[in-house]
Amino acid sequence: MKKLQYGMLAGFLILYAVCVTSGSKVLTFRQAVTVHYKDRGMTGTQLDEIYEQQRQKKEEKALLPGQQGAGQEVKELPDITGWYREEEQDVENPELNIRTQTDRIGAWGNMAEILPGPLLCGSYVNSLDEEGCVISSALSEKLFRSTDTLGCSLRIGGKTYAVRGVVSNDGQILLHRAKKTDLLSSLEFRYRGKEYSASEVRNFLTQQGLTNYDSLLEGGLYAGFAGIFLGLPPLLLGAVILRRLWKRLLRSHISILSQNQMSRFLYRMAAVIGIGLFLLLWVCIFVRFPADYVPAGVSDFEFWIVKLQELSADHRKLLNYQGWYQEAFLLGSLRRCIFGSLSSSVLLYFTAR
Template identity: 30%
Template sequence: MKKKKFFAAVLCALLLAVSFSAAEQIKSCYPALGLRWKEPLSQTQAEALRTAAGEQEDAPLYPTFWREEQGQAHTELHQADEVTAIRFNGEGSLCYPARFISGGYPGSEDTSGCAISTALAWQLFGSNDVVGQSLEWEGISLTVRGVFEENERVLLRGCSLADTFSAVELSGSFEDDRKAQAQELIRQAGLPLPDSMVYGQSMGTAATGLCFLPLLLAGVLLISECVRRMRNLPPVHRQVLLFGIGTGLALCLPFLLEQLPGWMIPAQWSDFSFWPQLGETLLACLNEWFAVFPCRKDVLAKQALTILAVCSAAASMLTVELYNRTRA
C-alpha cells in the first residue's frame, strides 16, 4: 500500500512538472498583446502606429510587426518545400518562441539574415552547425544567424517597414484595461480595429492557474481534514490551529492576486455582478482565441494547452485518490 502511495505521489509530482512546463510554453508563445488583421497593414499604417506608440507618455508601448507565410527554401544541393517563414520588424522573440542552440534572432532591420529550425537545417545542410551558411528563400539570399530547436521547417527573418504585416505584438507599460488602451492607440494611428486580439498576459495567467488547480485541491482537502480532526482537540488547541490556517490563507492571498491582471480583480469584493461579467469576458476572450486563423505559434500554444489540461486533470484525480487512500 505504501509503495502504491509513493508511486502515486511521484507520478502526481511529474504531472505537475509537465503542467508548469506547458504553461511556460504558452507564456513564451504570447509574451505580449497580439493584434491580428485579415487585411495586411501598409508601410504608412505601420509607421503611423509606431509613431502613435512613441507618443504615449504615461504608458509607452512598443509595437513589433510580423507576418507568417509559406514558401520554399533551398541551397545549391537541397530544397525544402512548405517552409513556414515569419518576417518581423521589432523584437523577434515576441513573434516566435525560439529556443536557440546556436546564434540568435536576426536583427529587426537585418534583411539579409535569418534564423532556421533544426528540422530545416538538417534538410538543407545535413547539420545543425550552420551559422554563417547561406540559403535562398523565395529568391532572396539569406545568411543563417541562428539555429533553434523545432521539429517543423521554420524560418525567421528581419525586414523593414516597407513590407506588409498582418499582425502586431504590443509590449510595454500597460494600464489595467489592455484592450481599451490598445484600441485607443489604434484609433490615434488612424488604423482599422483588429479583427482579433490575443491577450498574452491573460493566457499565461489562466495557464498558470490551471497548473495550480491540483495544489489548490490538495490544500482544500488538507484544510478539511484539519477541520475534521479539530473536533477532538481541546478548545485552546482548536483556536490556535484555526488562527494558523487563517494566517496562512491571508499570507497567500497577496501572492495570488499579484498573478492576476488588474481587470480580473474586482474594485469591491461585494460587487456580485462583477463575477458573471468576468466569466463572460473570459469566455469571449477564449472564443476569440480559438477563432483566430492559427499561426505556427498558435498551434504550439494549443498543443501545450492540451497537455496542460490533461496533466492537470490527471494530477487532480491522483490527489483525490491519495487523500482517500490516506483516510482509509
C-alpha cells in the first residue's frame, strides 16, 4: 500500500511539473495582444511614424509652462511587432541542390515574438541586416541535414540569405526582415507594464482605421485561465493538509469540545476564517484576469453573458487559425497545462484518501 501511495505521489509531482512548465509558457503571453488581418494591416513606415508622433507628444508635453516632467503622463505605446506570412514558398540549398517548401515570414520589430521556441544556435536578425534569416529546426534538417547551420546560404524568391539562427520548431519556417513598404498583416502589441487592457488595442486600431481584423488573441485572458489551473493542485494540497490538521486538533481537544459549547463555536469560526484566508491567498496569487474581464459587480450577469459570447466567437476564430504559430503554441501549451493540472489533482486526491 505504501509503495502504491509513493508511486501516486511521484506521478503527481511529474504531472504537476508538466502543468507548471506548460503554464509558464502561456504566462509569457500575459501582456500580449495579437491581431491578424487577411487583406489589410500596416507598413513598417506607418509604425515608425506612429512612434515618432508619440515621442513628439511627450516632448511637447514636457515643454509646456509649469509642466516640466509631465511628459511621463503621455501614455506609452506598447511595443508593436508586425509581420506578414507567405505559405509554401520554394526554397533551395544551392550547394547540395536540395529543394523544399517553407512558410516565409517578413518581420518588422522584435522577431523573437513571432515564432515561439528556444534558439538552438545563433541569434535573431537585427533591424539593419537585410541579408540574414532565421530558420526553424525542421527546415534546417530538410535543407542542410543538420541544425548546426550558421552562415549557410539558401535561396528563396530569387534572393540569397545567410542563416543567422535556428529556432526549435517542427514546421518549415523562414524569417527575415521585412521592407518598410511591406504590408504587415499581423500585429502584436506587447505591454511593458504589469497591467494592460485589450480595449486600448481596439481603440488604437479604430484610430488607424483597422477595425476589420480576422482574429484577435488576448494573451492575458488565456494566461488567466492558465493561472487557475496552475493553482488547482496547490489548492487541493492545501485543503488536504488543513483537513488533516483539523482532524488532529479535534482529536486532541475532544474532551473540551464535548463539554464547552463556546469552544466548539470558536473552533468553527477559526476554521471558517482560516479557509477564507486560504482561498483569498489562492485567488491573489493565481487568479489574474485582464481588467476588461472584471465586472463592476458580482451580480452583473449581462456582463458575463456578453463576455462569454465574445470569448466563444474569438475562440472559434483561433481554432481556424492553427496555422499561426503563436496561436498553436499558446493553445497547445494551455491544453497541456490543463491536462497536467487535472491529472495531478486526481492523483493527489486518491493518494490522500
